[in-house]
Amino acid sequence: MAEIQPGLTFDLHEYHGDSFWMSARRQRIDDDEVWERRMASEAIRAVAASNTKLAPEDYSPGSFFQRLERGVYWLDAGKRGEGFNLVDFAAKQYGPGFTIETGMRGPFEDRVRQHLLVVQTAVKLFEERHA
Numbered sequence: 001m002a003e004i005q006p007g008l009t010f011d012l013h014e015y016h017g018d019s020f021w022m023s024a025r026r027q028r029i030d031d032d033e034v035w036e037r038r039m040a041s042e043a044i045r046a047v048a049a050s051n052t053k054l055a056p057e058d059y060s061p062g063s064f065f066q067r068l069e070r071g072v073y074w075l076d077a078g079k080r081g082e083g084f085n086l087v088d089f090a091a092k093q094y095g096p097g098f099t100i101e102t103g104m105r106g107p108f109e110d111r112v113r114q115h116l117l118v119v120q121t122a123v124k125l126f127e128e129r130h131a
Contacts, residue, residue, distance in 0.1 A: 001090060008126045009090035009097040012115045018105040020047055020114055021055040022098055023065065023075040025091035035129050036096040037068065039122040043098075044071045046121045052114055053103070061101075075099065098122065 015021075024040045027033040048054055054071040055061075064079035077088040084092065091097035100118050102111040 001086075001094070005094050006090055007095040007130070008122065009087055009094070010115075010119055010122070011085070011087040011097070011099040013099055013101045014104040014111060015061075015101045016104060017055070018103040019053040019055045019059075020102055021059065021061065021071045021073065022100045022118060023061070023073045024068070025075060025077070025088060025097050027091065027096065032095055035125070036091075039096060039125045040072045040098065041069065042125060043118040043121040044069065046117050047071070047114055050113070050117060052110070053106075096122075096126075 022040065022044065024036050027036050044054070048071070057070055060067070061073060062080075064076045064081075065073040066076070067073055075088070077084050087097040087099055098118070100115055102114045104111070
């Protein structure tokens with residue numbers, strides 16, 4: 001990572017449920033955080049528009065998450081109690097980072113499509129920001 005210095009990082013996951021949600025990380029500077037929120041909001045809207053079931057309004061992935069909007073949460077790695085994972089480190093050091101959680105109970109093709117949709121949406125905005 002030190003060699004590449006990724007400006008945008010994704011961690012693709014599947015959780016035990018049947019719906020979609022994603023987490024974002026707070027950024028070092030305000031401008032990065034504004035863009036992270038925008039990428040997360042546009043990505044979740046794209047996923048919702050694809051008729052993907054989002055996590056319920058009252059869903060909480062854990063006490064170390066803060067809900068931003070339906071299906072999107074800030075993850076506070078300092079409260080998680082297990083240290084930084086790769087996305088936490090990348091977001092702290094280099095720029096926006098997201099963990100995407102598709103429901104493993106859904107069809108494989110749908111889960112792949114959801115991951116691609118989030119990544120493509122966020123990358124489009126990343127390119128727009130750096131054009």
